[in-house]
Amino acid sequence: MxxxxxxxxxxxxxxxxxxxxxxxxxxxxxxxxxxxxxxxxxxxxxxxxxxxxxxxxxxxxxxxxxxxxxxxxxxxxxxxxxxxxxxxxxxxxxxxxxxxxxxxxxxxxxxxxxxxxxxxxxxxxxxxxxxxxxxxxxxxxxxxxxxxxxxxxxxxxxxxxxxxxxxxxxxxxxxxxxxxxxxxxxxxxxxxxxxxxxxxxxxxxxxxAEDAYKDMILSEETSDIVYTNAISGLPANFMRSSLETVGLDADNLPEPHGPFQPNLPGGITAWKSVWSAGQGVGLxxxxxxxxxxxxxxxxxxxxxxxxx
Ligand SMILES: Cc1cc2nc3c(=O)[nH]c(=O)nc-3n(C[C@H](O)[C@H](O)[C@H](O)COP(=O)(O)O)c2cc1C
CATH class of the missing domain: 3.20.20.70 (Aldolase class I)
Incomplete structure (x- = not known):
């Protein structure tokens, strides 16, 4: 070690x-x-x-x-x-x-x-x-x-x-x-x-992080974490409520164009408008x-x- x-x-x-x-x-x-x-x-x-x-x-x-x-x-x-x-x-x-x-x-x-x-x-x-x-x-x-x-x-x-x-x-x-x-x-x-x-x-x-982000960390459960490459263009974990808040269907996300090249409606950006968290939120x-x-x-x- x-x-x-x-x-x-x-x-x-x-x-x-x-x-x-x-x-x-x-x-x-x-x-x-x-x-x-x-x-x-x-x-x-x-x-x-x-x-x-x-x-x-x-x-x-x-x-x-x-x-x-x-x-x-x-x-x-x-x-x-x-x-x-x-x-x-x-x-x-x-x-x-x-x-x-x-x-x-x-x-x-x-x-x-x-x-x-x-x-x-x-x-x-x-x-x-x-x-x-x-x-x-x-x-x-x-x-x-x-x-x-x-x-x-x-x-x-x-x-x-x-x-x-x-x-x-x-x-x-x-x-x-x-x-x-x-x-x-x-x-x-x-x-x-x-x-x-x-x-x-x-x-x-x-x-x-803004207060609404912090509140979402407290309310989301482990099963609410969505692992997807749609938001940043590489596989990453995001909170389901955050995806829904910006109008995305968490179960039907658009395919990205390539690494770091998401294919999202205008104004929706990883980290800024769609918030990331890991499965630890449940704790x-x-x-x-x-x-x-x-x-x-x-x-x-x-x-x-x-x-x-
Ligand atoms: C909101 C958010 C932003 C992150 N931004 C970065 C970053 O800029 N650079 C980086 O190396 N890792 C970044 N990470 C990954 C963390 O450094 C770390 O690997 C991860 O949070 C550990 O897993 P945990 O969240 O389940 O504890 C980010 C993670 C989160 C949740």
Whole structure:
């Protein structure tokens, strides 16, 4: 098992609050890190590199050795030509501890991040892509399994974690409907170093999601999560009520034109007007502050450690 001890020592819980488009911003990252869990956000949530620089300044001022570290997420191939270099320069200035990459190979970014002493964790959904990312030098592999919010995979963690551990000595992070401290402990028992929780943080006070989105997280059940490539152009999980609110028939969605090329009526866009969540919604029934949520997860985790 391998999570650098320098990082583990700064955590109260072996977990990352996962980056979420239009949901995670500096307030959530800071509250998460202060609670003892790794906080993260997609760089693209900041609309310009100037706004990104401002967010980084706020996060750097509020975090440090006494808090958990933070991570910045780059969807690599989507940001090519879209300012990736400018955003990375800002990360270099601050020696951002962890860069989370998705959509594309991390090969080019790994030496850049290692140069300032940072780690690269890369999102994968299959053993094949896990091998490729390991060969590209990623320090950590995020196994995005079935039921995860956003672009969830189709494999169960029971299949993925042990196969990946058989060839990868780095940090293994597992995602997919993890919503309780007991589930975080279960991820460790399976062989992961860290659990990756997205949906569980959407309804927190500090998340940037609008109130109606947070309310829907509380009211939707696991069976309301629709796994479809119709909304973003790649398979992803969305809430049935959200699809219906914009007038879509959740059981008869239009075929996309191709990857990242949905075929939706005008004005309907993934993430913005159609809201994503993972199957963990069935376990979420209140909107706590991040500190309250992490306290709850820590006590559930500790109770599970006594028996598991
Ligand atoms: C609303 C939403 C937006 C997301 N946006 C991103 C993103 O911008 N980049 C990314 O790497 N993953 C994104 N994800 C995936 C999460 O980082 C994470 O893999 C997932 O939420 C974990 O599964 P869980 O939601 O079941 O806990 C998003 C997930 C959600 C729910």
């Amino acid at each position: 391998s999570l650098p001890q320098s990082i583990r020592n700064r955590l109260k819980l072996p977990a990352i609050a996962a980056p979420m488009f239009l949901v995670s911003g500096p307030e959530l990252v800071i509250a998460t890190c202060k609670s003892g869990v790794i906080g993260s956000f997609p760089a693209m949530n900041a609309r310009t590199s100037a706004e990104f620089a401002d967010w980084m300044k706020q996060i750097e001022a509020a975090t440090g050795p006494e808090t958990a570290p933070y991570a910045v997420n780059f969807p690599l191939s989507r940001m090519k030509g879209g300012g990736l270099d400018a955003y990375l320069e800002i990360c270099r200035d601050y020696k951002t501890p962890i860069i989370i990459t998705s959509v594309g190979s991390p090969k080019a970014i790994v030496p850049i991040v290692h140069d300032w002493g940072g780690l690269v964790f890369h999102d994968v959904t299959t053993v094949h892509h896990a091998k490729k990312a390991a060969d590209a030098g990623a320090d950590g592999l995020i196994l995005v399994c079935a039921g995860a919010g956003g672009h969830g995979g189709a494999a169960t963690p029971f299949a993925l974690v042990e196969q990946v551990r058989s060839f990868f000595d780095g940090t293994i992070i597992v995602a997919g409907a993890i919503s309780t401290g007991r589930a975080i402990r279960a991820a460790e028992i399976l062989g992961a170093d860290l659990a990756y929780l997205g949906t569980r943080f959407i309804a927190t006070t500090e998340a940037m 979420i029934d209140h909107s706590p502050t991040t500190a309250e949520l992490v306290d709850q997860l820590i006590s559930e985790y500790q109770a599970a450690r006594e028996t598991l």
